[in-house]
Amino acid sequence: MLKAISIIQTKKKNNVRFDNIKGLQKVTNESLEFPKEIFTQVKLNLFKEQYLKYIESNQIQKNDIAEGIIQHCLLYFINDVAPTIFVKEQNEELQDAIILNDIYKSVIEIEKTDKDVEIPNVEPKFTLNYIRNYNGVQSHSLHLCANNRQVGKKQTLTKYIPSFKELYDKDEKKYHLSLYVTGDFLDEKAHPQRNRFSIPDKEEKLNDYESISMDELFKGLAEKVRHTYSDYIDEAEKEKSERIKNYILDKKKPRLRYNHLLNIDGVFNEIPINATDDNLEARLHELSFKLEQKREKAFEKIFKKKKYDKEEFGKIVHDVLREEASFSKDKLADLMVKRKSILKLFRKYLDWRDEGNYMLEEDLHNIIFTMGADSENTPYEYHNLWLLDERLTFHSFTASDKQLRVNKKLQSTSQKEPDIFVYDVPCAYSDNPDKINSLVLFEFKRPGRDMENSKDKKLDSQLEEYFFELSHSKAKNDKGRYIQIQKETPKFGYIVCDLHNDLIDYNINWNGFKKTPHETLYKVNPELNLYFEVIDYNHLVDFAEKRHEAFFKALGIDGL
Numbered sequence: 001m002l003k004a005i006s007i008i009q010t011k012k013k014n015n016v017r018f019d020n021i022k023g024l025q026k027v028t029n030e031s032l033e034f035p036k037e038i039f040t041q042v043k044l045n046l047f048k049e050q051y052l053k054y055i056e057s058n059q060i061q062k063n064d065i066a067e068g069i070i071q072h073c074l075l076y077f078i079n080d081v082a083p084t085i086f087v088k089e090q091n092e093e094l095q096d097a098i099i100l101n102d103i104y105k106s107v108i109e110i111e112k113t114d115k116d117v118e119i120p121n122v123e124p125k126f127t128l129n130y131i132r133n134y135n136g137v138q139s140h141s142l143h144l145c146a147n148n149r150q151v152g153k154k155q156t157l158t159k160y161i162p163s164f165k166e167l168y169d170k171d172e173k174k175y176h177l178s179l180y181v182t183g184d185f186l187d188e189k190a191h192p193q194r195n196r197f198s199i200p201d202k203e204e205k206l207n208d209y210e211s212i213s214m215d216e217l218f219k220g221l222a223e224k225v226r227h228t229y230s231d232y233i234d235e236a237e238k239e240k241s242e243r244i245k246n247y248i249l250d251k252k253k254p255r256l257r258y259n260h261l262l263n264i265d266g267v268f269n270e271i272p273i274n275a276t277d278d279n280l281e282a283r284l285h286e287l288s289f290k291l292e293q294k295r296e297k298a299f300e301k302i303f304k305k306k307k308y309d310k311e312e313f314g315k316i317v318h319d320v321l322r323e324e325a326s327f328s329k330d331k332l333a334d335l336m337v338k339r340k341s342i343l344k345l346f347r348k349y350l351d352w353r354d355e356g357n358y359m360l361e362e363d364l365h366n367i368i369f370t371m372g373a374d375s376e377n378t379p380y381e382y383h384n385l386w387l388l389d390e391r392l393t394f395h396s397f398t399a400s401d402k403q404l405r406v407n408k409k410l411q412s413t414s415q416k417e418p419d420i421f422v423y424d425v426p427c428a429y430s431d432n433p434d435k436i437n438s439l440v441l442f443e444f445k446r447p448g449r450d451m452e453n454s455k456d457k458k459l460d461s462q463l464e465e466y467f468f469e470l471s472h473s474k475a476k477n478d479k480g481r482y483i484q485i486q487k488e489t490p491k492f493g494y495i496v497c498d499l500h501n502d503l504i505d506y507n508i509n510w511n512g513f514k515k516t517p518h519e520t521l522y523k524v525n526p527e528l529n530l531y532f533e534v535i536d537y538n539h540l541v542d543f544a545e546k547r548h549e550a551f552f553k554a555l556g557i558d559g560l
Helices: 049-057 062-072 074-078 100-107 184-189 214-228 230-248 256-263 277-304 310-354 361-368 461-471 501-510 537-555
Strands: 002-009 015-019 023-026 039-044 109-117 126-133 141-146 174-183 439-444 474-476 482-484 491-497 521-525 530-536
Touching: 062 074, 062 100, 074 100, 074 126, 074 174, 109 214, 126 214, 141 184, 141 214, 174 184, 174 214, 214 230, 230 256, 230 277, 256 277, 256 310, 310 361, 310 537, 439 461, 461 491, 491 537, 501 521, 530 537
Parallel strands: 141 174, 439 491, 491 530
Antiparallel strands: 002 015, 002 039, 015 023, 109 126, 126 174, 474 482, 521 530
């Protein structure tokens, strides 16, 4: 509850009392409780529950109320027209009260005042009061005022000048600016309740009677601040750009997908100077996405034209295609960085194996292709079939660790399923959407596995069983129709395992395999149009690294 009492002196030198309970009353000096002169007394008591909870939870004290009053009535203090104001607890003596006029002098410091400031589309001029704020705020702020009072909430200047960081005085004390804006225009536009202005929020809401929106007004004022503090802001822009450049080109963790942004003037202007790495990543992703959308719209615009427009087509070729080439290069660079990381991870697993710490079955399985998944719920960028063969990155269908009878693209009753505990990962795909051009199966033998039993020593035994089951099945083509898998359908089976001399000799001498110049084994069954190949884990990684070596060197990431 707010209780206000004012003692006013009339022209006849009589004291009159006014309060919000009884209104206007005649009084004598003897009846005055405190003090014995002209004054206004405001009592704040009997808080409503929600306000009391706020005060208790935020530990609001007398000093907080005092500073709040100063901020609210700051222009009265700045213009030296404020009366002497005391703030005290009910049971305190007057000499123990806080005198706001003294606090203002110790807390508030005016940096400068600009008068007769012009803002586009507004005829009356403005006055800008720059106040130094030492009380721990984290950003510069803008306060619109009318009739010596702030109206509405403050606006952070960081929204309009993201690179306007903290300032320091001659004693190296940090401060931020509170910019108080006054003028006849704001006095005229203030709402009677003083909580807002009768000005449209956005430019699109303007009518014939309004010359400027709130957003345009804030931007115009921010531009004046930017000009006034251009030396500080320009220096901060350089620091921010350098930090973003180092973030993108970080040698330990390059983000090359954003490299194309470094060549666009002013592209980082809207990123806050104090953005965290997480926030910076989000902002860069957003910028890249918006630029990609802009390019797509430019392409769509030219494609919709019914006649050849030499000038516009030339602009598309010069500007958009150049940006697209840079963007695509960065996407390729980012893809190569990810592949480099996967190869390092796989190589690390092999190092652990050499130390006797064999990798877990689930780990190896999931590096190549997530267990229990298929290509309909795992996009190509989320698996690493390229480790085996680049052609497998783009395919009609892939399934991992599933029984043949539940495969979405097969019509089969077989319950055959590669044993995931021994790293059998079948990947079957069609590289022609209209017919079954080929079938490919992969089997991974766990590194360090004992291969001495007769079934394991015959390296192609398990894949032969799968192909036998597939020969009695049908496969769905791109039209959804099931096609019989023919005897002559090309079939490819790949086994990845730890190869050693005894295993190689057995399969060459007793199982029909031959050795290639690349230290792999192969076997052909012409009657079934079936080809088998056996690859050692080390060779698998070596082949993948060699395929990417030229890309890594060209992009400067070979040392990662």
